[in-house]
Amino acid sequence: MSVEDGGVPGLGHPRQARWTLMLLLSTAMYGAHAPLLALCHVDGRVPFRPSSAVLLTELTKLLLCAFSLLVGWQAWPQQTPPWRQAAPFALSALLYGASNNLVIYLQRYMDPSTYQVLSNLKIGSTALFYCLCLRHRLSARQGLALLLLIAAGACYAAGGLQDPGNTLPGPPSAAAAGPMPLHISPLGLLLLILYCLISGLSSVYTELLMKRQRLPLALQNLFLYTFGVLLNLGLHAGGGPGPGLLEGFSGWAALVVLSQALNGLLMSAVMKHGSSITRLFVVSCSLVVNAVLSAALLQLQLTAAFFLATLLIGLAVRLYYGSR
Numbered sequence: 001m002s003v004e005d006g007g008v009p010g011l012g013h014p015r016q017a018r019w020t021l022m023l024l025l026s027t028a029m030y031g032a033h034a035p036l037l038a039l040c041h042v043d044g045r046v047p048f049r050p051s052s053a054v055l056l057t058e059l060t061k062l063l064l065c066a067f068s069l070l071v072g073w074q075a076w077p078q079q080t081p082p083w084r085q086a087a088p089f090a091l092s093a094l095l096y097g098a099s100n101n102l103v104i105y106l107q108r109y110m111d112p113s114t115y116q117v118l119s120n121l122k123i124g125s126t127a128l129f130y131c132l133c134l135r136h137r138l139s140a141r142q143g144l145a146l147l148l149l150i151a152a153g154a155c156y157a158a159g160g161l162q163d164p165g166n167t168l169p170g171p172p173s174a175a176a177a178g179p180m181p182l183h184i185s186p187l188g189l190l191l192l193i194l195y196c197l198i199s200g201l202s203s204v205y206t207e208l209l210m211k212r213q214r215l216p217l218a219l220q221n222l223f224l225y226t227f228g229v230l231l232n233l234g235l236h237a238g239g240g241p242g243p244g245l246l247e248g249f250s251g252w253a254a255l256v257v258l259s260q261a262l263n264g265l266l267m268s269a270v271m272k273h274g275s276s277i278t279r280l281f282v283v284s285c286s287l288v289v290n291a292v293l294s295a296a297l298l299q300l301q302l303t304a305a306f307f308l309a310t311l312l313i314g315l316a317v318r319l320y321y322g323s324r
Contacts, residue, residue, distance in 0.1 A: 019273075022266055026282050029263035031289020035297050036259065039252045047248030051236040053257055054100065055245070058232050060261035062225035068218045086223040088209050093227035095202035097235065102195040109188025116157030118184070118192055120150045123280050125200030130276050133204050145320035146277075149284045152312035156287050159305040203276040210272040217272050221265065281320070284313050 040046055106115055127146050130136055138146070184192070210220050236245070270278050288310055294300045 022269060023278070023282055026263055026266040026270065027286045028289050029259045029266070030283055030286030031291075032259060032293055033256065033263075034290055035293040036252055036256045038294075038298055040250060040256065042248070047243075047250075048246075048253060049236070049239070049242050049248075050104075051232065051239050052243070052245050052247075052249075053253065053260075055229070055232040055236050056257045057260045057264070058225055058228040060257060061264050062222065062229055064261065064265060065218045065221040065225060069216075069222065085213055085215065086226075089220070089223040090227045092202065092206045092209065092224055093231050095198055095205065096228065097231045099195060099199045099202055101235070102191060102198065106188060106191055106195060109191060110184035114184050115192070117154045119196070120153035120157070121192075122196040122199040123150050123153070123284075125196040126203050126276050126280055127200075129200045129204040133208055134275075136275075142320050145316040146280070148312045148316035148319065149280060152284060152309040152316065153287065155305050155312065156291070156309035159303055200276075203271070203279060206268075207271040207276050210268070217269060220272070221268050224268070277320075281317060284316070288313065 037046065040048075106119075110118075123146055127138065127143075131138060206224070210217070213220060267279060267282075270282065291302055291306050295302050
């Protein structure tokens, strides 16, 4: 059974073992992102421009791809590829850029807890585009598994972690800032729906593109991240006055950039050889890593909601990838 059809590679074959290791590493890197960002805080805030971190992450991915091609880790195609094959990746970069920026604007029209809960709807939008664009049909069992993933994400976001210093519901960051009523404006709801649609489309479109082109993954990534660097460079330059590109960076910040760059490369391999659905499970399973690291590094307490979310994720994995 293939990964796309819901199969899980076993450990009997070296390539299957590497695939499993890659998924575990990606899960760990996704889960470590928020705790590492929290360790970067100075006086309660991130000391560098978010656009700087995104730009440096895209640049790191681009350099790693170029290096892997130069040293021969991945071979160039025997014939020079037509450079028009690079053009479709501009849309991928644009979709990812729009998704990342919408996350920032959404915070103006709703509270963090509402965003954390409702943003899990992107699981449904990804599954929808996966079926429509790639013409894969999900069974009722697999559909139920994805619904459980949405429920797990909402459950965790609603109160999986708690700061022992306060008893406010919702994410610790929201609680630390003081009480904020749950709210979402009509415009915020529309933007949230748009965000979920763009997030799902960007993932499925990139998967479709990578699988249809018979090019080495590193070369496809080179195309994608070249456009990503150009786009984010423009966004950074147009962001107005602020800290310099490397101003406020620390060792923790450099680790954030490096881990996100490596995780981006791992995810591109998942998109080419696995599926967007596999990516959804990686992101959902990373909630467990996020919670454990937050409890260990930031002294946050795990709540009953966390254990319920973990149970739901386990059931979802069993339903989707288990024997039929």
